[in-house]
Amino acid sequence: MTKAAKTIQKIAGKDPISAAIVLGSGLSAVGDLLEDKVTIPYSELKGFPGGGVSGHGRDLLIGQMGGKRIAILTGREHYYEHGNAAAMRPALEAMAELGAETLLLTNSAGSLDERYRPGDLMLISDHINYAGMNPLIGEPTDRRFVNMVDCYNPDLRDKAKAIGERLGFAVGEGIYLWYSGPSFETIAEIQMAIRLGANAVGMSTAPEVILGRFLGMKVWACSSITNMGAGLSNEKISHEHTKTMAVQGAEKLKRLIPALVEEL
Template identity: 85%
Template sequence: MTKAAKTIRKIAGREPIAAAIVLGSGLSDIGALLEDKITIPYSEMKGFPGGGVSGHGRDLLIGQMGGKRVAVLTGRQHYYEHGNAAAMRPALEALSELGAETLLLTNSAGSVDQRFQPGDLMLIADHINYAGMNPLIGEPTDRRFVNMVNCYDLDLRAKATKLAQRFDYALGEGIYFWYSGPSFETVAEIQMAMRLGANAVGMSTAPEVILGRFLGMRVWACSSITNMGAGLSSENISHEHTKLMAVQGAEKLKKLIPALVEEL
């Protein structure tokens, strides 16, 4: 067992974790939904995210949600912070060791499809790894050859769609385009993403999906749409704007995620 997993077990107890939840930019308030919450700063666990980005939390939360014991990562590290696509591997490995069989991912993303407007959610059906990096580069075992067909779990996607209907808001599916960042995409790059079949662009998530499948987890992911891509509207694209607009998506995710956890 990793040192991080041992630290978590020592602080939070030995009861298994049913799911791991990763929160994206401006979405850390979702962690407030946990009951009987235990807070562990990332700094206390070997390999957990370091400095981070504004709009992301820096704590691991463990508690009850939807009748299940879950772990919530209130922030993530991104490839653009250090050039390491495997930055989230130690955290996800530790939570897998503690029993998490399901990985629920969230992010803030820009839309390149008029069907998805700022404030909407987009259920991720697949992704395009435009960044070209992979968190399993250097993995010495044959486990590195991960099958990515239906890497976004079909059953979890179907359940989320039904739950969104219950809450009376749209939850369309789309393709997520992973762009490394940290600069935003150019107008030409957005046009390319559209031609390649993408529906939203963002700077995270894809590496965690690969890691989740590598660890044998069921993976689900959802984008909170914060802006239209470069050249598709007159709005000024910035990280501050992303954090501000993510609040609208967070309100919807506060209903959707606990209900989905309850269905696990």
């Protein structure tokens, strides 16, 4: 067992977790829903995200949600921070060692599709790794050849769509294009992404999906739409704008995620 997993067990107890949730920019309010919460700063956990990005938390939360014991990572590390696509591997390995069979990922993303407007949620049905990097580069075993068909679990997507309908808001799905960042996309790049078949674009998530499947977890991911892509509206795209608009999606995720956890 990794040093990080041992530290978590020492602080939060050895009862296994059912799932791990990773929160994206401006979505930390989801962590407030945990009951009997134990908070562990990333700085105490070897290999967990370091400096971080504004709008992302820097704590691991362990507690109860939807009748399950789960872990919430209140922030992630991004490829654009240091050029390491495998930055989240130690944290996700620790989650798997603690018993997580399901990985729930969230992010803030720009829409390329008029059906998805700021404030909407879009389940990710598949992704395009436009950044081209892979977190399994350097993995020496044949486990690196991960099958990515249905990497975004269809059953979990169907459950989330049904839950959204029950809660009174639409939860559609689409293809996410991973762009490395940290600069936002140009108008020409957005037009290229549309022609490639993408419905949303963002700077995270795809590496974690690959790692989650590598670790044998079921993976689900949802984008909180914060803006339209460059050239698709008159809004001024910025990180501050992303954090502000993510609050709208966070309110929906605060209702969707606990209901989904109940059905795991």
